Amino acid sequence: MMDLHAEIRRILLALLCVSILVIGAVSAAPTTELRIVKIGADGVTILNETTVDYRWMEENLPVLGDGVTHYYHQGPVFEGDKWDPNETTNFKDRGAVKGTNIRDLAELVGGAGPGDEIMVKAVDGYHVEFPYENVYEPDPRQGPIGVCWYNGGDPEVGERQGTGYVPDYYTGMRLVFFADNSTNPEGLHVYGNWDMHETLPDAAQHFYDGLYPSTSGLTVKWVDEIRVYTGGYQGEKGALAGSLTTPAGTAAEPTEAPLSLLVTVLAVAGAAILCARRGGA
Template sequence: MIPVRGKGMGRAPLTIPMLLILFIGIVLLLSTPPAQAATTEVYMVKYASDGTTVLNETTVTYGQMEENLPVQGDGVAHYFHQGPMFGEKFESDPWDVNETTNIESRDFGAVKGTDIKDLCELVDGMSPGERVMIHASDGLRKYFGYANVYDPDPRQGQMVLTWWRADDGYVPDYPTGMRLVFFADDHVFGHWDMHECLSPEYWYNYTDHDVGRPSSGGLSVKYVDEIVIYSTMDPPKLSSIEISPVEVTLNVSGTRQFTATGYDQYGTEIPNIIFVWASDNETVGKINDSGLFTALSAGNVTIMAENGTVNKTVDATVKNSVPASTPIPSPTHLPEPVLTIINILPSSVTLNVSSTQQFNAIAYDQHYNEMFGVTFNWTTSNTSIGTINNTGFFRANVVGTTMIKATNGNADGTGSVRVSSPAPAETPKVKVAPSSPPTTVTTTPNATSIPSPSATPASVQTATPVPASSVQGFEALFAIGGLLAIAYVIKWRKTIK
């Protein structure tokens, strides 16, 4: 080793190897991954039978759960699961039928939360034969059947996503929330309860190799950030088309706007469909790509809206204008106009969260003549997705799909809004040039793919991501270490002289 000072200069100096050890220690300290944080919202999604087509989706925060859905738990009673057993007790009674062992270690406290069933209903719910996956931000996932969610045995109780605990308060102060807890009727969901209430494919064992070592506590997923319903429904496809108005009579040179709406095999409107419009007699009248019909000469014509192999037709009659010499009946003899049809424009839109859209409504009487001065009552089918005021001004709140309606008396018109998340802005990358040859660091993201409904759930595996900031910090500290070493050599040479 090379001393920093000459002989007889007092205290033993630091050496270059000691500086390197200190440098490596600092790097290891900075590269330690942060602890997993509690979640405050959950993404709900329902997939079709192909496992990829989204039938419905939304994101809900714990605050929205508490405000809009029934709250489970009184904040006083504690709920327990059961931990694994070892030794002689396990060998003689691995299921611990009487729930006598390792209960207190799985005391999840006096908690409050929301029934998983109520959350599933936000995306049109589950049907018998379907299953749900509870996913955690650390990659853990657990699967359950329809009966466990919608018709649980009292020994199991409701499956509750908890977001409040008496000792901590709300998430994120509740550090392991949001957490899945089973509200068993006796407040203890033990190994034998798991055996009797869940199908074997949903049981939890302490480790993969301890197949016979059950642990109901392992079903209490913490840091829940996603709930996925794997449906048996076929992906939606266009099944029928409706055209409005259904019957038209107008004079030569007149125009009329037609609108078409597509529906899937379940009767649900499909937004953003592009229709091909056609007239079977362009001598009588023509129709453009947006559905605007122009009358050219007297006669009858059939209007068609088409998408792929699905189409719909309506009839239109064009009449010559009334000659000037023909007496026009007094308005007092004409039938009173009756509001019959309301059209909403635009009929469907896709918006980002926090975006707005002005909708307009047009009223028509029984002869499809436009009516003026009509007021409308505007409503939305799901106020959590977005709100609309009495002028038709819509504001998007969260991701999902909602219907809007304009009504007056017995007449109404509908439109649809799909709210999606905006694409995240790209974060600029900062490069720090090292003073010595750079060290290549390879990071592996903790990617977790969602299996198709037919696949057997894979063994639980958790990978810890390496933050990008740790790599940049390593490069910076490596440069600092190089500078310290150079300074040390220069000072040593001066001392020798």
């Protein structure tokens, strides 16, 4: 009997692992539309919201990027000066992207003002926040912050993140800083780690493993929400963001595995247990 119980536990554990992987794969997928929300000073009340897709954004709002020029972020630097002010290593090519300024998206729900923060959130809950000034009055070395829905046809970069419009651009929609080329000795459009040091407040900077500055960590992929927090975001930085509830009391639809998938997993689990019991009889 003990062997039977052990076998059942092994089967259930394996099915649980498979379920987690499948559900994660379903949740982590390219996004094609954005929910944009303005939230009151209490951090809860929704003042205004709308939802737009990438087609509407391209047709109705100014477009960042030309689909030819590549934009880069910088990963962590482990040797020498971790800030690498001369921008010499570990560039992350985010592609020849086109996208929409999050400032223009915020304006769709009433905009932001000094003291407000704008959150960019992914489908898995990962999020980053930026002060009003960095969104509305960016230093050129930082550039506008955009949500990108197109990546130009570069074969090398395309192999890693997909080309064309989302969902073929399968790391989109993605957050990218449209930095100028004023600080890069090769004339590349790089938002480097030292650029982050000089343009973003400490609370908005990203550090790999908590130690090494990395602007690459700011380039959130699979973006599905833009939130404007009146008076600033009061939640925990770096924690996963939860869903919001509309004023009518209807919860925002979470990204989750289809019911049919869960039913299938449970059915397989039941069949496996039955087989194990028959085998142990």
